[in-house]
Amino acid sequence: MGEPISVGVVGCGYWGPNLIRNFKLLRKCRLKTMCDASEERLRHLRTLYPDVEGVTDYCNLLQDQTLDAIVVATPVKYHYPIAKASLLSGKHTFIEKPMASTSAECEELIEIAERNGLVLMIGHTFLYSSPVRKIVEIVQNGDIGEIRYINSRRLNLGLFQKDINVAWDLAPHDISIILHVLGDSPLSVNCQGNANVTNGIEDVTNMSMTFRNKRFATIQSSWLEPRKIREMTIVGTRRMILYDDVQTLEKIRIYDVRVDRPPHYDTFADFHYSYHYGDSYIPKLAQEEPLKTECQHFLDSIEAKTQPLTGGRAGLEMVRILEASSQSLRQNGAPVFLAPTQEGQNGVAAKQNAECV
Ligand SMILES: NC(=O)c1ccc[n+]([C@@H]2O[C@H](COP(=O)([O-])OP(=O)(O)OC[C@H]3O[C@@H](n4cnc5c(N)ncnc54)[C@H](O)[C@@H]3O)[C@@H](O)[C@H]2O)c1
Secondary structure, three states, X not given: OOOOEEEXXXXXXXXXXXXXXXXXXXXXXXXXXXXXXXXXXXXXXXXXXXXOEEEOOOHHHHHOOOOOEEEEOOOHHHHHHHHHHHHHOOOEEEEEOOOOOOHHHXXXXXXXXXXXXXXXXXXXXXXXXXXHHHHHHXXXXXXXXXXXXXXXXXXXXXXXXXXXXXXXXXXXXXXXXXXXXXXXXXXXXXXXXXXXXXXXXXXXXXXXXXXXXXXXXEXXXXXXXXXXXXXXXXXXXXXXEEEEOOOOOOOEEEEEEEEEOOOOOOOXXXXXXXXEEEEEEOOOOOOOOHHHHHHHHXXXXXXXXXXXXXXXXXXXXXXXXXXXXXXXXXXXXXOXXXXXXXXXXXXXXXXXXXXXX
């Protein structure tokens, strides 16, 4: 093993400390600097990691010639300026989801990273989790047949964000999983919602995305629910998968259930749907923290000079979908059609074939 990769983390609020903890544990990494605009947050983190330097101004990280990479875990509106400065100072850059506030910002970041041969990775954490990796394996094996639709619910009381609505906050998790499982990009997005608590910031949204071959996905996101729900159903022509991320051990259950229509019938009396109720089973999952796998993947991509599984283009696609959801919200849920991506509608499928974790 060569020199460890030297990393600095900007943003030590709720999520940043999880990134700090993981990078600190990884052998390939030297966590050198923690940065937060709030001195109070830094004081707390210095008590946890007294050997890591703490600064309030991220410009210190840009000027540090010994730093290889910067991780951005600030509120979304600061992702673009900090990531741009990071890339322009020659650092590999990891940005938390969603990548930026607009697709134009994402495109610029991708261009700077590509021009300078730097790794740009986005924190679509769930793609590094064992349940999602298992679901992709099951789907690709053909076990559930053709996917008909996916339905996802991510609900909780809070945590209310001040600068983005609930779709931009929570739906990126569902969107990243759905695109990865389907291996496709959406053709259109509809979104309806309500701002119940803060004017102009929707705290409840219902999004739907259509795909080729009449497939669709729905995503319900809410900060206004009494219970924490993290549930996704993937309905196939042969079997169905229930993914319940709130469960500690049995997160995935595969149901051998389906319904068939008789191909031919002569009279209405002959017509019967045939319901199949088979066994259900729970696959064994590796007990790994997805964030650890994700942080390791960032370091591996830097070392091997390869595109990460969730690179800038995946981040851009996510932001295009979120922008479409905001446009649809303004138009009371009217469908917003997405132009094909630069990679074509197979952009996501192509990414799936790239080196995976
Ligand atoms: N991947 C995941 O599962 C996951 C989970 C939660 C949050 N997130 C993402 O992580 C990011 C941060 O979310 P959070 O909930 O931790 O937010 P937060 O508001 O709790 O923390 C953000 C921190 O950034 C600091 N900050 C703001 N501007 C700064 C600047 N210019 N320089 C240095 N520090 C600055 C703030 O002081 C604050 O401590 C968001 O993009 C969010 O979407 C990802």
